[in-house]
Each structure stands twice: as C-alpha cells, then as structure tokens.
Amino acid sequence: MSVNGNIVEDEAHRLYRALRRIRRVEEVIAEIYSSDKIKSPVHLAIGQEHVSVSVCDCLEDGDWVGGSYRSHAMYLAKGGSLPGLMAEMYGKDTGCCRGKGGSMHIIDVAAGVMGSSAVVGSQVPVAAGYALAAKRAGEGRVVAVFLGDGATEEGCFYETLNFAALHSLPVLFVCENNGYAIHEPLAKRRARPGGICAVAEALGVPATRVDDGDLFRIRDAATSFVTRMRQGGGPALIEAVVYRWREHVGPNEDYDGGYRPLSEALPWMEADPVARVGALLDADVRRKVNEEVEAEITEAVRFAEESPVPRPEELYANVFA
Amino acid sequence: MSVNGNIVEDEAHRLYRALRRIRRVEEVIAEIYSSDKIKSPVHLAIGQEHVSVSVCDCLEDGDWVGGSYRSHAMYLAKGGSLPGLMAEMYGKDTGCCRGKGGSMHIIDVAAGVMGSSAVVGSQVPVAAGYALAAKRAGEGRVVAVFLGDGATEEGCFYETLNFAALHSLPVLFVCENNGYAIHEPLAKRRARPGGICAVAEALGVPATRVDDGDLFRIRDAATSFVTRMRQGGGPALIEAVVYRWREHVGPNEDYDGGYRPLSEALPWMEADPVARVGALLDADVRRKVNEEVEAEITEAVRFAEESPVPRPEELYANVFA
Amino acid sequence: MSSPEPRVLRYVDALREAVDQEMERDPSVFVFGLDVDDHKSIQGSTAGLLARYGADRVFTTPLSEDAMTGVAIGAAMAGLRPVHVHIRMDFLLLCMNQLVNIAAKAHYMWGGQVKVPLVVRSMIGKSWGQGAQHSQGLHGMFTHVPGLKVVAPSNAHDVKGCMIAAIRDDNPVVFMEHRLLYNTESAVPAHPYTVGPGESRVCTRGDDVTIVGISNMAQEAIRAAELLREVGVTAEVIDPIWLMPLDIDTILASARRTGRLLVIDNGWMAGGLSAEIVAAVAEAAGPSAGIKFARMGFAPTPCPTSPWLEDHFYPNPGSIAARAWAMVRPERERWVPSAESAKLAYQVQFKGPF
Amino acid sequence: MSSPEPRVLRYVDALREAVDQEMERDPSVFVFGLDVDDHKSIQGSTAGLLARYGADRVFTTPLSEDAMTGVAIGAAMAGLRPVHVHIRMDFLLLCMNQLVNIAAKAHYMWGGQVKVPLVVRSMIGKSWGQGAQHSQGLHGMFTHVPGLKVVAPSNAHDVKGCMIAAIRDDNPVVFMEHRLLYNTESAVPAHPYTVGPGESRVCTRGDDVTIVGISNMAQEAIRAAELLREVGVTAEVIDPIWLMPLDIDTILASARRTGRLLVIDNGWMAGGLSAEIVAAVAEAAGPSAGIKFARMGFAPTPCPTSPWLEDHFYPNPGSIAARAWAMVRPERERWVPSAESAKLAYQVQFKGPF
Ligand SMILES: Cc1ncc(C[n+]2csc(CCOP(=O)(O)OP(=O)(O)O)c2C)c(N)n1
C-alpha cells in the first residue's frame, strides 16, 4: 500500500469510485433528460458529491442518512440501489419508490437511506426522530442528515438542533452550503451569512466549517464527530462550503441567468474533488474504475428502460400501511 | 428635583405609578376571579411588571408594542385603556375587543398596543411586520414585542430575528425569561439555558441580558437600543430574567405544585421592583399615588360591571372587514 | 360466573389507562409533548406514567411543535410508537407541514418502504373564554388528507378502545379529545380492547330523523334526542367515532330509513366533515331516496370569548332538538325546549380557568 | 367610436399586469416572497416589478414561510398591502398557524380594531413528477376557516380582475393559481378592473347537467362540455371563481334547473369544497328538487410521480364527460370519449422540469 500524502491508496480507490460513480450517474441523467424519458424535476449535486461521499465514508451499514430533493449523491454514497434510483427516475414499477416518489423522494431502507423530502428542511427533524430511536436502542447507530444553506433558515432547523442537543442525540447535521437557494444568494437571506456554525453552537450543537471543498477535511470532521456520537457525545454540525455547477433544477448550466457569473464557479471546477481524488490513483487503476462505473450505469439504465410501468391500480396501493 | 442615585424623582414617581397600577390591577383581577365574574383564563404578570414598565418608559406614543396571552402589564404600561381591559375581562360590549378577545387577546390601537396573541410566539413575526412598515414610513417609530423564554423555542422566533436583522428593522425583542413554560423549567427545554442572547447574536441581533430584575438596567438597555433603532440601527434583544409569582394561569400561587419551591421565589419577592421604586418616593407621595391608583381601578371595575353585555348578533359582526 | 357491576371510569382515566396498558405491553410506545410529565399531567391523562415508565418514555419538549412532530415521525419510521400530546388542537396548525407533507405521505411516496405508527393527541377547548385560538375543532382539515386517520371518541368507553386501536395502528392517527368530556363517565372494561378504525355507534334508535353527532356533539345529540322524545319525535343518534375511515354505510342506511339527516359537527361547517357526510349520503342515496338534509356546527365566525356571545357559537341540545323538530314537523309551529332542560350535566360542572 | 380587437394576454402576463397596476396606483402595495426578484421572476409573473418599484417593494425572503407570513400580517395591520408569493401551495402548510390563528381571526378577536389586507399567492403544480409535496390543492382547508377569502381564477381575464380585487380587499385572501394555466390566453382589458368576491361565471349554457369546475378544472369541464355536445348532451359549466365567499345561488339555480350537479374539484374530495357545494345545494334545494349529485377530484391518495399513475390521479375532460354522460343517460351504455379528443391544448404544451 503506497501512501499519497496522508491517504492510503485503497482508501483513495474507494473514494474515487464513489465520487466518479455519482458524478457519472448524474451526468448520464442529464444526458437522458432531453429525451423526456425522465419526467421528474432533477436537482443535480454535480460539484457537491464529495460531501455525501466523505460523510458516508465514515458511516456503517446500520447507520441512517436522510436529505432533501437534491439527494442522488447521498443515496448512492450510502449504498442505495442504483437500478432502483434509475427506474424511479423513469417512473417505473421497479423504482425505489415504485414510481411514486421520483427524483425528489428516494429511499432505500435496506441501505439505511431513510428517504428524501422535497419540502425544504422537512427531513431535519425526522432525522432527529431516527436518532432518538437509535439512542433508545443503544447500539451506537448514528444518523446523518444533509441539508442546504437555505434549509438553515427554516424554523424547524433551529428547533431540531436545540432538541437534538438537549437529548444528546446521535445526529450529524451536514449543511451543504452552496451559497444559493434557487437563485437567491445567502447574503439576501441571512443577516450573518457566515453565522450558521455560530447559530448551531449557540443552540448547543458543536459545529465545524470546512470552506475549501476539501473532501478529507470534511471526512476528518465527520469522523471525529461520529466517533464521539457513537459514545453518546450528542449531535454536531458540519458546514461544508461547496458550489453547485448546474442549474438549481434541471440538467443544464445557467451561468447566463445573470444571478451568478461563471467566474464564480471556475475555481471550484478547477479544484474538482472527483479529479483531485482520481489523481491520487494510478492511471490504470483509475481507468478500470471508470470502466466499471460506466458498465454499472449502462446496466442500470437498461434496467430502467426495460422495466414495466406501474399498473393503474397501483395508484391506490400504499395510502395506508 | 432631588436625586436618588441616578434617578430623578419625577421619574421615580412616574415609574412607581405605572408599576403600582399594574400590580394592583392584577391583584384586583385575582380577587374578583373567585366570583366567576371574569370567565377568562388570566395569566398574571405579577412580579414581572417592571419589564413592561421599563421598556415602555422609553417608547413614544407612535411606537408599537405586542405580546402574548400574558400582556396586561404591557398593555397598561403602553397606555392601553384600563376600563377597556376590565370590561374585556368581564366579556362586556365595552371591552377593548368588544368581548371577543378576553384576557389573552387585548389591543388598543390608539395607544399603540397592536394586540396580544395566545399562541406562543405568534406575535413575534407580526411585530417584525409592523417594524417593516415603520421602517418604510421612515418616521423613526419602533416596535417592542414581549415574549417568554418558551417562545424563544418556536421556529418563528429564529426566523423572525434573522429577517429583522437582514432588513435592519426597528424592533426590540423583549424576552421575559421567568425560567418556566407553564411548569417546565428552561433546563428541560433548552440545551443551553443561558444561550438565548448567544442565539440572537448569531442571527445578527445584538442582545443584552439583565439577570437581576433591575428595572433601571433594563431601561438603560432598552433606551440605548431604541435610540440606535430610531436612527436605523436595526433590531436588538433584551433578555430580562424575572420570576412569575403566581401560577401560570389563574389567580393563585402554586408553590405546593411541586415543580418549584417557594424558596426559589423569595429572593425575587424581597427584591420586588414595585416596592424598590416605591421606596425612592416620600411616603406621602407614595400614598397619594396609591390612592389615585385605587380610585382609578375602582372606577374601571364599576365601569366593567355596569357595562352592557354584547347583543347576540354581535357574534356575526367583524368576521370580515 | 358472576357478572359484577360494570366498572365506571371517567373519560380522562380511561384514556390514561389505555396508554398505560399499551406502554406496559409494548416497550416501543412512548409519550411526549409539552407538560406530559408535570404535576398536572395534561388534566390527569398522563398521570403516573412518568413514575412507571421513566423519563426515557415520558418526557416534555421544548415549545417546538413543528420539529417535535418531525421527531415523532422519524421515531415512528425507525420502529417506535410515539404518542405526541398537544393541549389544544389549535396548536396542530404549527405542525401541518410535518403532518400533511410527511406523515400522511411517507408510506405512499416512499413506495411502502416505511410506515408511520404515530398517535397525535390533542384536545378541543370550550368555554371560560377559550376564545379564537384555543377552541378550534380542526378535524375537517385532517380528514381531507389521504394517509391520515382521525378519531374523535365521545365517551369513556370509546376513548380507551380508540386509543388502544390508534397506538396499534401502523398509520398516523389524529386523536381528537374534548376538554368538556374529561369528567364524563361510562362503563369501561378493565382489560385492553379496541374500538377500531371505521367503527361507529348507533346511540339511540329512532324513526323520524337521523342525527349524527361528532365528538362531544354526540353527547349533545343524545340529550337532544331525549328532549325530542318528550315531544313525540324519535331520533336515531349516530356517533361516527372514527372520522377517517368513516362508517358512512351506517349513516346512509339510517338516513334512508328516516328520510332525514341532521349532522352536528364540533367544528365549522364550510367544507368540513358535516359537508362530507351530507355530500356522501346525497351522492350515494340519489334523489329517489328523498332525504332531507341539514347541518349544524360552529357559527361561521372565530370563537368569541364573552359568554354571552359564545353561547350562540355552539350547537346545544336545545338548538339541535329545535332543528330536528323543524325537519320532522315542518308544518307545525316552531318548538324550542327550555334553556334549563337543554343543559348537559357535564357543561354545568365545568369551571375555569382551563 | 371604433371597437378594436380585444387584447389577448396570457394568464401569467395578466397576473403580472394586475400587480403592476396596483403597485402603480397604491404605494402601500408591495410584493415579497422567495424568488420574486430573480431572473425567472416566478415564471414571469413578477417580471419587471423590481426594476419599476425597487427593492423596498419587491424583495425575496429567507426560507422562513411561517415568520414571513407573520411579517406580512403585521405589515398589513400597520397599513401596508403585502402580496406574499409562494411557488407552491404545499408550502402554505408551513404557515397555517399565522394564516389561520392570526390572519383569519385578527379583525374579529381584536374587536374590529385592525384589519389584514393581505394577498397570499400560491401556485398548484401538476405533472412532470411534481409528486406528493408539490401538487396539492389545499383550498378546502382555507375555505373551512371563517375570516379568510379564497379565490382560484381559471383564465387570464379573471386572474387580473381577481388580483386587483384581492389587493383592494381589506381581508386576507388566499390566491390560488395553477401552473398549467400560466400560458393559457384570453381577452384581457388593458385598464384595471375587478372580478370581486362572490362573483362566478356561467361558462357554457346547458340543460342536462350542471358541472362546477374549480380552478383549472373549469377549463377541463369546458372541454368536457364540448365533448358532451358531440353526443347530444348539453352541460352548464360554472366556474365559481371565488371559493369564499362562494356564489352558491348561481350553482343552486342551475342545479335545480338541470336536476344534476357534478362538481369537479382541483383537490381531494373528502370534506373539501366539492363536499361543501354538494351539501349546500342538497340542504337548500331539499328532496323535492330531485337533484342527482356526483363529485370528482384528486384520487384519494397522495399524488404519485410516475406519469402512468399520475394520469389516473386527476379528473380530465374525458373522465368528466364520461361521468356526466352516465348521470344524464343512466339507462344507456357507458360512453368514454377517446383519449386523444379529451386532451386539453394547454396540457399538451407543458414540458418540465418545473
Ligand atoms: C419549504 C419550502 N420552501 C420553498 C421551497 C422551494 N425551494 C425548492 S429548493 C429551494 C432552495 C433551497 O436551498 P438550499 O436549502 O440551499 O438547497 P440547495 O438547493 O442549494 O441544495 C427552494 C426555496 C421548498 N421546496 N420548500
């Protein structure tokens, strides 16, 4: 095992595969999109994948994750079924929600993905509920919930942090701060744009801000918080500053929209974590990963395309358990 | 004008009258209560009157105040009509809400009392809305909103503070921290019981805590915040630590309830602001104020008792404007 | 075997017993909400639970209804069975997003992978100046939303059986109590039993008019039926108990038979449950059934605090009886029972402040 | 004087024009809400307002629907006239407390001392996988609450007149738009005019059945009436426009005349507005009118995302026509228009993602 910096190579291998896989899945979704086969509002995480990958890298099978409408990365990083995701995008019966959720509501209970929700912030307290159950069970499980900077403005965010701290719940709040809610910059929405961690601390939740998009710094923060949490240490928050490369919803770029310049994006693209972690691998190894990822995605798309559509009577199934 | 400490005597006179008046109004309400003439859930502010009095002492006629179900003190301190309040308690047609609001919903628009609301925290954003209008009008008006410690746990509290700071709104948040929400102590509800000011600051709202019940310290803090605010300085928060002497709702004491000992209350009672400010006055002056206050209250009670009840068709009036 | 006197319990004690028995049976059941663990224990309805089951399973919360509902939902999805308590139904307006956008939809939108076995207890307030924000019966908002169950037991027997059924149900159940019912008594078996979703009760038999009474209006309707009997009109009073799912068939059959349906809601009428019941019966019965319909409920106003106004805000046994009389004997003179005879025992008892 | 061709505008432009004209007329009007000032300007409905009126009167907000509603209410009570915009009606569930506990009750519970001239704009989403949380028509919850007005204009003409009326109204008005109507066109006078509270519209005259279509279901009902005409059935289509106050008299008179009332809601049926309309007519008309009733609306499920399921979730011109046919010709064979003929032009146009 060779060492690059502090990072052992099989770790880099694992992380690169995860990053590359998510990146390519979303790029393929974007390509398919123009065909109108995917009739679902897609919120791509391209450029932000490393947050899910780094946090999920220190989670175990029994742990839980939840998030927003922008959750493909989280879902895949935690081990959610790729064919299930792809078929869900296609509205097929084999989708992870059997065609009832679409891109914004994805779940894989077997993999510990507790579901994603399209109302901003709404999964944050739900995650604390899972953490309450985890704490009661006493088996050291933890929960990570992913949220945007915009979600930190919803009342339930604050309410949840206070409750989680009060009960020392094992929940990691992962704020992916990409500086925008749709097209509105943070400075138009928060009096102290840099104050998210300060709010968390004031509510009793230790918080760390990682402002340079460094996957390993995010992972280090997550690891130490999660370790503490498994021993009853209570909640924590990571604010990861990131950048959304594509438009808020949909497959395209939108630097012509006027609300943000391409120049703002370029430094983030140059520091692309997928490429950076890929560079830690030998070219051959990287190529092999890339090929395996493509094959897996091709297979998932084929699965989605060939899967049956839901029967009409499915409309009425699962209203009640 | 003689000076006692820093306090000029006619100030003490004014403050004592306000304090004594509120104290006695509530004591009289408590006495009447056993007669069942007041069929309204009363949340008495006895022991906490000085917060309203000190804050309202630095407000002007054109300024606004709003608050919770526990608002008799705020209403009277800002100049709300005493006969209107008393008749409202009696459910009479001459009440400040014409018998439609009761003790928990009191208003006097002419006096700048924008109304009190029985859903905890619900008046906090409404006050910010008044402040938005005040800012737009540009006449230097300010708004003060009174809330309990419990109200700081509602999502809309945080949301409002952020918005008020973002727009530099002239609104003073006055948190009367009496340590309890109904019978639940702060430590069972807030992970950092001492963190209310820190939360405000993290949201961009300067905050001051006054922990000893000193009326003059509260007034000083309010004065400097309000002065700044009139010049466009934006919102601020005062956390005034106080103690509720009576039960949460109703006319009695409840030290036998088991949730708090009388010993906890005694230091507060000994430091009673009404008595303390009263002691700044000559005994004769004080006696005269007391007599005037009693006469005014007697008259208000008479007014309420003799006022007509609302006619049945009033039920249907004022649903729409 | 001898058949002993049936045991009589108050509504509040039957409610408490149901939760107690379920907590005993199933360690995944827990109770939380503002003040559930204080000395007043939600008017006594959670009394003793803290001592028996400890602070892990009986605890208060911050004043954060929205997030606390999310917490309850998450805990339920993760396998626990929360009973989340609110002292007034009005406060549910703070958690509509979690209840409607998450709890009601979780099982469906996540393709059946999760379920939400959650009970949301809340109480309707009435009289002694409860006023506009402490008196609302908002069940009509919840029965409107697919994925929620709603129940409004009107007596001690049903409140126990409904609570046990609600806790055992794998879906979110909005459990609507009424403050004025807390002291009412009925025979309540000591063993656990259920009054399950869709169950309703025919409270009195009658041929002239069908009266449906929702929540405590079932009690008022029963009293109205007594008054009507004195003037020769027999009313069939139906307590739907469960509002969602609703046993419309029993109501339909009765209305077909009597030809008159009077629905008394414990909430506003416009687009509420009373509208649903009338519409469903009108649609199903068709014009050939010749059914005459009427509804009563809260006045179409916010609830005022002055007793002189509040008196006119609610239906009461007198106004219900008068309305039923007018439906049955339209040709006869208007009849209104005396105010004294129209009072309900439990209404007389109640004294404030809360 | 010459009579020029009437000016045709899209729904979205008529809506924008209404707000623009009112902002011009009255400096106390302002528009705020998430994204009202960005380059997409709420699908174009707030386009240009920022440039014309500045950031004091056109501004975005934090993601804080609850508090922002409170801010709107306070500003309204203090004398301004806010138009608060939400891109989906589903998000109103976050501000139910402010809307129902404060806005609806302020004028009443504070004895008439304040009023709340507030407009709450929100859009219903449909198709392209909007799903359970981006598609709800929640007007039934608002019409239930005394003190709120509710309006759901279904065409470009009405959206302008209703918006002007709503802004000028001294009460809180929940203004319900529909995403799929945004590109539909109709004749819209250039001058300011109002379509005021309680106004409704008889869209087509007919003798066989009265069809009430709410929100965009008015459009679908008109198309259904065209299909029905081809098979010899004439339908009277009524668009209530204002849901609260509701012009029940027009519906009642029509239903009395046709003897059949079919209500098509753009929301769930259980205890919703369709229930209210049927119940109100059944109650007022009495059995002697012999009216046959039916309702259609969202399927009693959360809204699924898959197009193959979503297709069955909504009423459409074909299913409406088929249902009306069955009411009018119960003795004849079931008739269903072809899927192709039942499409609405505006439905074909729409392409996602939002
Ligand atoms: C409660 C709520 N309000 C508004 C919206 C509309 N909306 C969808 S995404 C979004 C932006 C959220 O921003 P952020 O939390 O930063 O997440 P990001 O999209 O940047 O990942 C908004 C406002 C919503 N879905 N839910």
Ligand SMILES: Cc1ncc(C[n+]2csc(CCOP(=O)(O)OP(=O)(O)O)c2C)c(N)n1
């Ligand atoms: C939203 C809401 N939740 C719960 C209640 C019930 N309740 C009434 S007063 C109160 C305590 C509020 O405490 P605090 O804000 O500290 O004010 P205090 O009564 O101590 O003055 C509670 C929980 C309510 N009225 N509104």
Ligand SMILES: [Mg+2]
């Ligand atoms: Mg963001």
Ligand SMILES: [Mg+2]
């Ligand atoms: Mg308190």
